């Protein structure tokens with residue numbers, strides 16, 4: 001079991017979630033982040049940090065988001081780790 005990042009994460013550039021993870025389980029894809037299920041210890045710390053509620057405990061992933069369980073497992077193996085909160089790009093309009 002692990003926590004899973006789902007579709008509301010698409011396009012997030014703030015990455016509030018990654019800094020609270022004690023085991024550095026987040027991976028950075030081009031469009032969203034993924035959680036490496038073999039690394040996640042299910043501490044739950046990241047879940048309330050996400051402003052768009054994109055992170056779920058695996059058993060709690062909504063039905064229409066279930067494909068993201070396999071997607072996190074697959075994509076987290078192919079994407080680089082992200083450890084630090086990414087600041088918004090300079091000049092980015094608010």
Ligand code: SF4
Pocket residue numbers: 005008009010012013014015016017018032033049050051052053054055
């Ligand atoms: S805070 Fe939420 S939306 Fe932003 S990168 Fe993390 S999981 Fe994705």
Ligand code: SF4
Pocket residue numbers: 003020021022023024025026035039040041042043044045046047
């Ligand atoms: S549940 Fe805990 S260990 Fe898993 S990704 Fe979130 S913060 Fe990291």
